[in-house]
Amino acid sequence: EIVLTQSPGTLSLSPGERATLSCRASQSVSSSYLAWYQQKPGQAPRLLIYGASSRATGIPDRFSGSGSGTDFTLTISRLEPEDFAVYYCQHQGTFGQGTKVEIK
C-alpha cells in the first residue's frame, strides 16, 4: 500500500510569498496519477493539478506542480489571500494527510 506523506504540516506565510508544498510517496509512483487539491473550510476539495504538473481548468498559473518517482511538489508562486487553505496530494486511492497554508 502506498503512503503519501505531506510536509510541512503547516506553512505560515504572508500574502505575496512563495509556498512550496511537498508530497513524498512510500514507493515510486506514476506521475500520471498524482493530483493536488485545495480545500477551504466548509467546502469540497477543488482539483488544482493532475498528472503531477498539469493545471486543471480555470486554475491560475501561480499554481504549478512538479516531481516524479517518490517526490512531488506543489508551488504557489505568489500567495493571494484566497490561497490560504489546506492542500492534499492524491495518488489513485490514497490521499496525503494535507498541508495547511496559513496567514503569518
Add this chain to the structure above:
Amino acid sequence: QVQLQESGPGLVKPSQTLSLTCTVSGGSISSGGYYWSWIRQHPGKGLEWIGYIYYSGSTYYNPSLKSRVTISVDTSKNQFSLKLSSVTAADTAVYYCARDRRYCSGGSCVTWGMDVWGQGTTVTVSS
C-alpha cells in the same frame, strides 16, 4: 456544467447500513470517460477515498473498506449510490461524491483527476 448533489439520512444507528445517493445534473452519467467516486472526510481530518463506479457497473473499492462497501449506478435516474454496512461511530464523516475523469484500457488508466465534487453531506453514526 455538471453538478453533483449528495442526499441521504444524516443520522444512522450503529450496526445499520449507511445509504447515500449522488444525483448528477447537467450531463449524463452514461457518457463515458468518467468514473463516479465516493470520498469521505472524518471530522477535522483528511480525505479518504471509498471507491468508484463506471456507468457500466464496474467498481473498485478501497481495500480497507471493501468488505462493507457497495457502490451502484442507476443510469435511468442519472444517479449513483453508496451503501456502507455495519457502521460504527468511526464512520461519522462528511461524505462527498465526485467525478473522476479517466480512461482505462487493457488494465491501465490515464486520469485527469476528480474535477467535479458535490458539496458533501454529513453523516453521524449514533444511537
